[in-house]
Amino acid sequence: MKKKQLIDKLSEETGMSKTRTEEMLSNTKNALTDTLSDGKGVSIPDLGTFSTKTNEVRKIYNPHHEAYMMVPPKRIVEFSPSSGLKEKLKFVGRDNE
C-alpha cells in the first residue's frame, strides 16, 4: 500500500478531505514519534503497544580495528500487538495449515 492509497482510503472512511487526512496522518506520526522519543510508550486500542527499550553498553570485538570496542547504549522502539489483532491475524494467508 502506497502513501497515496493509504490517504485515499482514510479520507474515504473518515469523510475528511485528502489534505486534512494527510495532515492528520502526519500529526499522528509526529505525536507517536515524539512520545517514543521522550522514552515513553503508548497503547493504541486494537493495534498494540509501542514502547522503547534501552540496550545497555556492550563490548564487542571489532575485527577491522583488531580491537575490543565499547558499543554505546541504544534506545530502540518495541511494538507488541494487541491480543485481539494477534488472534485475528493468526492464520491469515495460511488457511490450509
Next chain:
Amino acid sequence: MWAEIMSEKITFKELVEKIAEQSQQSYSSTNNFIQELVEIIESGLSESGSVKISGFGKFELRWMKERPGINPQTGEEITIPGQNKVVFKPYKALRQKVNKPYSKMSAQILEGELQAQKKPSEEDESLEDILIERESPIQSHTDSVKDDEKPLALDNQANLTKEVDKSSSMKWSYAAAAIIVLLAFMIMIFLMQQPSEQPSEPALSEQTEQHEELDSPVTDTEEDPAAAADQTEDAPADAPPPPADEEAVPDEDSPQELELISHNVSPGESLWTIAESQLGNPYLWPLIYYLNQDLLDNPNQLFADGNLEIPTISDPENLTDFEQEQVALGYFSLYQWAQTNAPDEARYFLWAVGAFSLDLLEERASEVDAEDLQFATQR
C-alpha cells in the same frame, strides 16, 4: 533515564488529545481517525501481509512455524501450532529520533584490552603471526640474495611481496574462513553426537596445539630463506578454505540474488552432504536450511523424495558479501531454532552468524539472548 527503566507510558487519551490539538480537530473525530487508521492497518495486513507507513515504520506478518513446546502448567510436551506474528519495524527517521539521547556516542576502542583479552587459540592472531613471519624471510633474504644457490627463494620473493601487500585486506578473510571451519566442525560434532558433555573445550585446545605447531616451524626458519618461503607458501593453505589464487578477493559487483535450482532429496542425504555435493562446501549447509525453512522444521531431519531449493554458488571458496550474509542469515535461523530445541548449542550458531557477517549480528543484537551475544562477540 529512570523513565525508560520504568518504561513510562502515556495514555491513549493523552495521545489523542495531543493529535487533536495539533490538528485543530475535536477529540472524537481524532479518535475516529485513529480507529479508521487501525482498521486499515489490520485489513492491509490481512490482505497483503504488510503495511508501510512512510516516515514511520512497517507493520508485517511473519509466519512462525509449528514448534515443540512444554505446557508450563502441566509440564507435558505439546506442539505449538504455526501462527502469524505481527511485527513492527521502525524506519530510519523514527529509529534516529528515538535513539537521539545516545546518537552522539560512538564506539570506543578499548586499547588496554587488545592483547590481554585475546585468547591464544584465536585464529586471527595465529594468522597475524604467520603474516608477520612472512615478512622476515624477505628482509633476511636481501643478505643472502647474492648466494646463487637459492633461486627458489628469489622467485618467491615477488609473490611474497604481493601477498604481504594484500595481507591487510585478506588477513581477516583468512581468519574468518578459519573460524568458520572450526565452528562448523564443532557444530557437526554437536549435531552428530548430541553429547551431554561439552566437546568444545577439547576442540579448542586441539586447535591451539595445531597452531602452536604451525607457528614454531615458521619462527625457526629465519636462517634459511628458501625453507621459509616454502613454509609460508604452505601456511595459508593450512588455514582452510585455502586461498585459490591472486584473484581471491570477493567480487565487488556481486549479484544481489541467489539463483535457485531444485534438488530432489535421495535417501541417506543430509543438508551437510547436499551442501558438499551441490555447493562445493559442506559448511554452507545453513544456507539451504534458510532457503527451505518452510519445509524443514528440524534441520537434522530431511525427508527423502522432497524437493529442496538449492542456490548456485559460483565459487564456494570466495563467497560474495551477499552470499556471506545469506549464510549468516542461515546460521541465525538455526540459532533461533536451537534456542527452543537445543538451548545449549544455540550460542555456537550465533557465533557463526558473526563469523559470516558481523553487520547482521549487530543488526539482530536486540533479538538475541545477552549471554549468547557476549559469547558470539568474543573473537
